[in-house]
Amino acid sequence: MTATLAAPATSGGAKTRINDFSIQVATVNGSGSQTANTVLLRAIFQMGVLVSGKNLFPSNIAGLPTWFTIRASAKGYVARKASNEMLILMNPETAKDDIAKADPGALVIYDEPLQLDKLRSDLAYIPVPFQKLVTASCPEPKLHKLVKNMIYVGVAARLLGIDMEEVKKAIAKQLKGKAKAVELNQTACTAGYDWAMENLEDQDHIKVIRDNKTQGLIIVDGNEACALGALFAGVTVVGWYPITPASSLVETFIEYAEEYRKDPKTGKSTVAIVQMEDELASAGVVLSAGWAGARSMTSTAGPGISLMSEFIGMGYYVEAPGVFFNVARTGPSTGLPTRTQQSDVELCAKASHGDTQHINLYPGTMEECFQFSYDAFDLAERFQTPIFVVTDLDLGMQNWSSKPFAYPAKPYDRGKVLNQQQLADMQDWGRYKDVDGDGICYRSLPGTPGGKGAYFTRGSGHNAYAQYSEKPEDYLAVVDRLKRKYETAKTHVPGPVFRNLGSDKGVLAFGSSDPAVIEAQDILAEAGLKTDYLRLRALPFTAEIDAFVKEKKVVYIVEQNRDGQMANLFRETYPEYATKFKSVLHYDGHAIDAKCIVDQITAFEQK
């Protein structure tokens, strides 16, 4: 240990916030601040404190402002918090504005030459001579910009009471295998720490005290969790096209596939991954590979789903399986490509022209990102249709702590596929005949020998034998059966999760809103308003959701879009209860926070 800190003093009136605070770091995009911020987050995590990180970054490679928020919570709340107790201001462009928006009493670490201390009198200023410290600790001038950020990690570690050994460990973890970079960054970080030790008075505003809340937990983002789900689900064909915030899902998958999807004898690959020319082609690859019997997927965001929609409708109508990950971002159009939103709800529920209905999965935790991705491949093959796994930038690209993922022991469900023998034994096989009454037909795979089972797949009208038909009765038989198939899915998709406090007032949310809703539910309960919370995890709506909607006097539907898209689906599905649904919305591109939910529900209640 480099230095020992005294226990935080609780003098000065306000109580010290132990393991319960937010830090916002303002930097310039492309300056290497992501590494520094992750190190700070990881060091707090290693101190046994539950912590979450949100990277608010621009759609830009280098030069534009970026903010990273780290929230530590003794109670385990991991949603974004709208207020911050510490600011680290490294970006001259935004510093004045950041100061103007700061919460009273905040500690402000800043680059000394910015001279921010005259702007407001209700903040605690900590000027740091970053350039001087960098020059002294790093011999190579061209690396100064990169290691400068590590200095603020050292300063913050000292002020927060984080053990320097944990910081060093975090650096080693973050820069795994790059010995020189590890040493360089550890040196810079220590320089910041030592400088703070000698030059700054300790503070008692916010502190990290060692705890045991993170024992055995992992830190992961949703894209990686989904990639791992697909890896264990045995995906064999991936067609994709880069798009923020979905690219890292496939990119992480590629890294894992390099290691875990090579035939041990030949070194050859058991998965085909092709970066296609656009999202349309990606969708074609996914559906045709599924049609031919592979487990296939793509990963995209809203604009990609828009482009894929023609194919998705075809997949629905010809009944070809495929998994479509939508890591949603802020729309419409290009929107805010690096900001989060849940505004593709209706798009993914009904993608394409004509009458279409799709099975959607909405993971809300990292474990669910993993498990639902695994399940999506089973559902795709069971239901012979495109399956959407809908996450968002907040789930997909931010750091979340999680329990380690449980091994998905359930064997693959390859669905109703007839082999050569089964085809030979069948008297009257029709590709689109509903033999079992569940709307799901038996299919054959191209290349099956034996002279039976060949059929013609077409996006145009067809009958039960896959023959071209324009007859009204043939058309109705197919589209009505597809509706039946969707009904069958109700007993196969994951049901909701409840957090009931015993109330006739319901709160309903899905996906990344979960942590903010849990926190809001507790705040409301403390203020005397108990609610029952249902977290929706899939489309179609299951029987438990029917019951919830029927029972509750009011259902507050929390979602991150302007138009209350999920509420629209509820009004459409349950027209007799349409007036029960009240929209609680957050859609400015930032991750949702508890306060906005509390405020809106309180306002409804006071009406």
Place this chain on the structure above:
Amino acid sequence: MTTATPSAPNPPATPTNKLGFTKQDYVGSKSTLCAGCGHDAITAQIINAAFESNLEGYRVTKYSGIGCSSKTPAYFINQGWGFNSVHGRMPSIATGASLANRNLINIGISGDGDSMSIGMGQFVHAVRRNIPMIYIIEDNGVYGLTKGQFSATADKGSHLKSGAVNDLPPIDPCTLAIELGCGFVARCFSGNPKQLNTILKAAFAYEGTVVLDIISPCVTFNNHDASTRSYKHVKDHDFPLHDLGFIQYSEVEDVEIPAGQTEIVTFPDGSKVAIKATHEGYDPTDRFGAMKAVHESMAKGEFLTGLLYINPTQPPLPQVLNLVDEPLNSLGEAQLKPSEATLNEIMQALM
């Protein structure tokens, strides 16, 4: 590989191929195209070539987009699986399925509208990736199914039946394919069945992408005197490049190649194409020479037909991706799902 048995007993006189199939085993449903359509002549030659090449019907997949041409996969090889997809996107359908099962024999049928307008992006990239498929463009210079609009291959100055004149230059699928690195580029005329038959048989032996542009006049919308893609016009302006002989690989039979002014190209499976050039000095293995010859002939208003360019050494996509030899769709959980220990190892790394 399992050999399928013929689906019906045949009268003794009916000839069978090496697999014991009759030509009837390679037919499809009845065509619903206009009587006399060039596309039907192409369908007939696909049936003949598949029969003569001893194709295993169950391995055949047939892909198409939207348009008159795209209806035709229903009219041949009913033993194979068909996929009539969306407009201009046939290549991505062929890509996904050919990766899912590398044992499939993939035939894509498209039209000039489907490939050179709405589907240009997918055409270009499928060729660039060298996916294993025969990509046939049934090229009539006109949108038939929407009743006679110009397509992107229509010659500048050509007329529609209505009298409208095309003011824009055409896109040529063949030179484009050569530019993109395609290793088998040919042009045929639907009214020259012998040449088409030989080229199709060679195409069946080729491993990567074959681009086959077949001038196929539209009898309804583009067969009038002012059209440059009418039967009469093409018949008068069709200049076959060379005599072509295709010899399918066989372990039993010795292959005899005629001597003289003949070039022989050997495919990876051992099949050979013997090319006797009728154009002086034409060498179908010379990429730039092929481009030059096509451009010169276009300038003269000719349709140069035959095997324009061949390079049988290019690895197809499954090979480029270093995929396992077994079809991916046949891999089971044992080969695909990592162990519990592996998951724990990954989880440890994330702690």
